[in-house]
Amino acid sequence: xxxxxxxxxxxxAKQLENGLRVHVSLKSYGATVKIWYPKAKKPTxxxxxxxxxxxxxxxxxATKQFEEHKATMEKYRNDRKEGDLTxxxxxxIFYTSWGYxxxxxxxxxxxxxxx
Numbered sequence: 783x784x785x786x787x788x789x790x791x792x793x794x795a796k797q798l799e800n801g802l803r804v805h806v807s808l809k810s811y812g813a814t815v816k817i818w819y820p821k822a823k824k825p826t827x828x829x830x831x832x833x834x835x836x837x838x839x840x841x842x843x844a845t846k847q848f849e850e851h852k853a854t855m856e857k858y859r860n861d862r863k864e865g866d867l868t869x870x871x872x873x874x875i876f877y878t879s880w881g882y883x884x885x886x887x888x889x890x891x892x893x894x895x896x897x
Contacts, residue, residue, distance in 0.1 A: 788825060792818055802848055804841055806834075813837040817844055 795805035801820035816825040831837040
């Protein structure tokens with residue numbers, strides 16, 4: 783049985799243009815910030831700050847960090863689609879090694895360039 787403790791707060795949270803959900807609650811002791819990634823059920827960040835200015839600075843930093851992460855992942859996915867064949871030049875040697883008590887070395891020499 784799964785109990786979603788954060789469902790109500792997640793629904794009240796403001797959704798940003800990049801998909802993050804942000805919920806800020808003001809209490810007598812300060813501001814509480816909860817940030818959810820787009821598909822997350824639990825908050826990725828859940829911090830308390832003394833004032834709203836510190837909380838808003840954190841939200842800006844977290845948003846910037848998420849944008850950088852998305853850009854890095856997109857670049858990684860595009861690089862994987864294109865394929866990095868710089869190491870697959872004719873004459874390149876590939877080896878793998880694995881084993882518990884022994885090391886098995888397998889070498890493969892690349893005879894042709896891959897398209």
